Amino acid sequence: MNNKLYGNLIFELSKEGRKGYSLPKNNFGSYEIPSAMRRTEDAVLPECDELTVVRHYTNLSNNNFGVDTGFYPLGSCTMKYNPKINEEVAAMPQFQNLHPKQPAATVKGAQALVSLLEKSLCELTGLAHFTFKPYAGAHGELTGLMTIDNYHRSRGDMARKKVVVPDSAHGTNPASAAVCGLEIIEVKSLANGQVDFEDLQRIVAEQGQEIAAMMMTNPNTLGLFETRIPEIAKLIHACGGLMYYDGANLNPMLGACRPGDMGFDVMHINLHKTFSTPHGGGGPGSGPVGVREGLQQFFPFVSPYQGNYAVMMRAYAYILSLGREHVKEVGPLAVLNANYIKESLKDVYELPIDGLCCHEFVFDGLKDKSTGVTTMDVAKRLLDYGYHAPTIYFPLLFHESLMVEPTENESKETLDEFIGVMRKIAEEAKNDPDLVKSAPHNTPIGRVDDVLAAKHPVVTYRQLQNETM
Ligand SMILES: *Cc1c(COP(=O)(O)O)cnc(C)c1O
Secondary structure, eight states, rough: OOOOOOSSGGGGGOTTTSSSSOOOOSSSSSOOOOGGGSSSSOOOOOOOOOHHHHHHHHHHHHTTOOOTTTTOTTTTTOOOOOHHHHHHHHTTTHHHHHHTOOOOOOOOOHHHHHHHHHHHHHHHHSSSSSEEOOHHHHHHHHHHHHHHHHHHHHOTTOOOOOEEEEETTTTTTHHHHHOOOOOOOEOOTTSSSSSSSHHHHHHHHHGGGGGGEEESSSOTTSOOOOTHHHHHHHHHTTOEEEEEETTTTTTTTTOOOHHHHHOOOOEEEOOOHHOOOOTTTSSSOOOEEOOOOGGGGGOOOOOOOOOOHHHHHHHHOOOOOOHHHHHHHHHHHHHHHHHHHHHHTTTTTOOSSSSSOOOOOEESSSSSSOOOOHHHHHHHHHHTTTTOEEEEEEEETSSEEEEEEEOOTOOOHHHHHHHHHHHHHHHHHOOOOOHHHHHHHHHSSOOOTTTTHHOOOSSSSSHHHHOOO
């Protein structure tokens, strides 16, 4: 736990003249930095011995929560276990020390990995070509939409500037369409969580000539399988639009079905979610875009070289270590785990849309609303029991959304323990609601102001000193 002696900030441990590391002797003679380029006062840097530095950062790291420290059921984020062999492979010096400007003849192995990974993704998705340039899912969406825009322009069809996006979509979908200069048409969801086909028919009848594409996520962000995709694809194709598949969470589909077979023309995959790269805290990512045969010449230029290569290496290591046989089990196991938790808790948590879910599902808070305990309170109380909170207040379709995604790697024992804790919190909410409302109690800090740090950031030590003076 947090040890006061090793401080909150490394600056607080600074002692003038203390050294942790000495630079080796300079063998290159003196080099004078032009005086105009030199700072006029000394930089404020902490001065600490090596052991203090090691303890400070090790203690800080112990305050962190990760897939390696506990169950992390953060819905839509697919926080699955990242096998350590991936890291070993990505760290191989033969790959890590390559330079992007090296002569092509000397990087044949690295190029081979790109085409082998592409082949695997084509096999898993039913599409024909992939580009690995996008650095994340949202970047992939933008790349895919630019591809679609280029395709329509190439045919001289300049009127297609609208994208149909379901109201349940991930926020990046409308954002990417807007960045691409396209207008968004929102299509409603039915009470069962699926796209309202009649509403879509109306949209197509009215604006079909202007529709560039329809973006869909399947299973959608409620974790539900959209059953009318073939009809939807037919409708969109008939009016001249293309079908875009948000494959950020391809997890439940692996081995079960393929977007290409369902009628999708363009898609992105989040390698960092589906194919296991640690991505807590926002990175690193890779969002390759796949297309149907004939669309590959419309890929835009969105980044130099081969994208986030080390993430691609991790993805390929993951695919190879599962092999053709076991990659097919990823989807069914992810679906089984999610349904097991859902069925075990739906008597105490509100399940607005019942029925079989895919890799994740959404509760609308506790079933007993009389306690005043919110989804936020439940999420905070989970921290006390050593669990990362599920995704909360997303999707926006319900007031108290609590979205659970266990992933395929978790054992039945882990799921049972989590279910036990969720039931215990529901009990506490009934018998001692204030205990839950004031959680967390066992973490280094209690409830934080969610927006203060964003609205009033303190980003330098000097600033902090001024604030506290
Ligand atoms: C995570 C996610 C994205 C965005 O991916 P990033 O890599 O975070 O940009 C898009 N769509 C869905 C459904 C997602 O879950």
